[in-house]
Amino acid sequence: MPDNYDQLTNLFDTTPDAIIVHDCEGAIIDANEQAVDCLRYTHEELTSLSVTDLEVALSGEELRTFWNAMEVEDRETMEGQHRRKDGSTVPVEVSIRKTEINSDELFLTLIRDISKRKQRKRKLERYQRLVENLPIGVYR
Numbered sequence: 001m002p003d004n005y006d007q008l009t010n011l012f013d014t015t016p017d018a019i020i021v022h023d024c025e026g027a028i029i030d031a032n033e034q035a036v037d038c039l040r041y042t043h044e045e046l047t048s049l050s051v052t053d054l055e056v057a058l059s060g061e062e063l064r065t066f067w068n069a070m071e072v073e074d075r076e077t078m079e080g081q082h083r084r085k086d087g088s089t090v091p092v093e094v095s096i097r098k099t100e101i102n103s104d105e106l107f108l109t110l111i112r113d114i115s116k117r118k119q120r121k122r123k124l125e126r127y128q129r130l131v132e133n134l135p136i137g138v139y140r
Contacts (some may be wrong), residue, residue, distance in 0.1 A: 012032050013032060013033065015032070015034065015110070016034065017034060017110045017111060017112050018031070018032065018034040018035035018037075018038045018039070018110070018111040018112070018113075019031065019032040019034065019035060019108065019109065019110055019111070020035050020046070020051065020109045020111060021106055021107065021108055021109070022050070022051050022106065022107050022109065023104070023105070023106055023107070024064070024067055024068065024105055024107075025050070025064065026050040026051040026052045026060065026063060026064065026067075027050050028046055028047050028048075028049050028050065028051060029047065029106065030047065031043060031046040031047065035111065038082075038084075038090065038111065038113055039054065039082060039084050039085065039090075040084045040085040040086060041084075041085045045085070051063060051109075052064075053083070054082045054083055055080050055081070055082060055083075056080075056081045056082070056083050056089055057079075057080045057081045058080065067098070067107060070096075070098040070107075071098065072098050072099060072100050072105060073097070073098065073099065074097070074098050075095065075096065075097045076095075076096050077093065077094065077095045077096070078093075078094055078096075079091065079092065079093055079094070079114070080092050080094055082111070090113050090115060091113070091114050091115055091118050092111050092112060092113060092114060093111075093112045093114050094109055094110070094111050094112075095109065095110040095112075096108070096109045096110075097109075
């Protein structure tokens with residue numbers, strides 16, 4: 001049976017979600033292959049960036065205030081917009097956990113592309129508006 005490190009490495013590499021590990025200032029320490037695929041940067045490019053370079057919905061100051069308010073082992077989930085290397089953006093759901101590794105406070109973030117979820121929601125809202133504005137009754 002693999003040791004704990006091997007199990008964690010396997011999870012990091014095979015999870016369907018993008019994972020980014022960053023410090024309290026937002027500097028990206030590590031990213032998995034799914035993050036590379038989602039954001040279209042190389043691993044080396046991602047680890048030379050800050051989360052503040054990627055997130056477009058919140059300013060760097062807002063992000064740092066949010067991170068500093070978290071205690072170790074706190075978890076939060078929020079939606080955001082991440083900028084890809086080509087300048088396009090992708091709506092994301094970010095689950096973040098503040099943790100301590102080797103006396104360093106770090107953030108483990110799972111990032112899920114929610115483009116399809118947003119498209120379905122907009123489509124349902126259009127249908128709902130259409131039904132609400134029909135001049136005749138609609139029966140089911």
